[in-house]
Amino acid sequence: MMSIENNKKFDLKALEAFLAAMSCGSMTKAAVYLGVGQPAVTRMIKELEVAVGFQLFHRNGPRISPTDRGLRFHEEVQRVVAGLRQIGQRAEAIRTEKVASIDIAATPTMAAGLSGPALKLLADDLPHQVNVQTMNAEYVIRALRSRTADFGIAANPIDHAGMVRHVVCESRLVGVVAESSILASSQDPLSLSIFSERRLITVGNAFRIRHAIDQAFQKLDISPPSEFATNTSLNAVMAARSGLGVAIVDPVTAYGVPVEGVKIVPLETRIPYVWELLSDADRALSRHLSAFVDAFRRGCVATVPDCVVKSPGGDAVLADIHQSS
Missing domain, CATH: 3.40.190.10 (Periplasmic binding protein-like II)
Incomplete structure (x- = not known):
């Protein structure tokens, strides 16, 4: 058992039942995964809902879907359960002197x-x-x-x-083009001016890579006619490989996760990228x-x-x- 700030008690088995139901999409499948009866899983989750004071799932017969609060609670439970498992691993390391x-x-x-x-x-x-x-x-x-x-x-x-x-x-953002693209045959750095007529593919987070790219475009008065925005640089690289446009991504993804069928091209304009x-x-x-x-x-x-x-x-x-x- 473990307590949180509101002094209510949460059973670890109930939290694991909740995680299983979220992953499996049904109480029945969660029960099979945990090796217990379906009524037990349903009971534990209902008791957990009473303890937290809000509904975790929408129920439609055998089908379940998480509520907005359930999704937010899921992130917290994942973190806490992962921490408890780490405690077990560390205890084992102490016991075995590993x-x-x-x-x-x-x-x-x-x-x-x-x-x-x-x-x-x-x-x-x-x-x-x-x-x-x-x-x-x-x-x-x-x-x-x-x-x-x-x-x-x-x-x-x-x-x-x-x-x-x-x-x-510190390094710099790089361009990624399909190997079949005419741009792949050039030995020169990629000018940002090409984005005046080509689709930009990049990560859409306005506060990170995209912010730096937008600043560089503004200085050069460049406005891409179209764009492909995604949430990971690897997605952007794969879109470039498909010929959907030219990607601007971080160098860690470009060099650390090699993808066949693309060429990494340095940018003429230096856009710094720092990690820690x-x-x-x-x-x-x-x-x-x-x-x-x-x-x-x-x-x-x-x-x-x-x-x-x-x-x-x-x-x-x-x-x-x-x-x-």
Whole structure:
């Protein structure tokens, strides 16, 4: 049992039943997944609804669909249950005297493009248990503050309050075109002027990549005639491969998640892209966590061709960050 601020008690089995119902889409399938009877799942979720004070699912016969509040509650339950599982893993590591796990919260871009290369460089220091959870940047910071992650990896802008910046890397956005495109045969950097007559493909978050692109377009008085907006750079790369237009994406995705059938093209106009490795300021780094900091730095340099590792400032645990790999 565990309590939260309103002093109500929540049974872990009820929370797991809720997660199963959300994933499976029905009480019956959730019961099969959990290996219990369907009435038990229904009862646990009804009791959970009474405890939280709001409806978690809309019910239409055997069919269920989450309410808006249920969806928001789902995010919280996922985080809490993941934290409890991590406690179990850490307890097992203490019992067996094995190296504890590394828990990483990262945006999808960082998880896909950089977590693998960095973890591989740990070699013998790689723990038996590694957890990499993807989420948006705001939730990365939240995971660090709630201690459900050892490290967070995200692109700027990031909330640094109470955080230690271990590694800060800078590169630039790049263009991605289909190999069959006439643009793929050119050896010159891609001029943004081509977007005066071609479809722009990019990530639609107005506060991150898209904001930087819009600023560059405004300076050059460029207005693309059409666009393809998506929520991940990998989607943008795949759209470019299909010939839907020219993509502008982050270099971590472009180089860290290689896709056949496309060519990465440097942009004539430099649009900076910065990402960081962070931890909560109150978390002391063990030897294997410190080793990951160095491995992450080297992994970034090895993955992104023009990556420049910058000094994270005086608040960093590791004072000296070398440029070379």
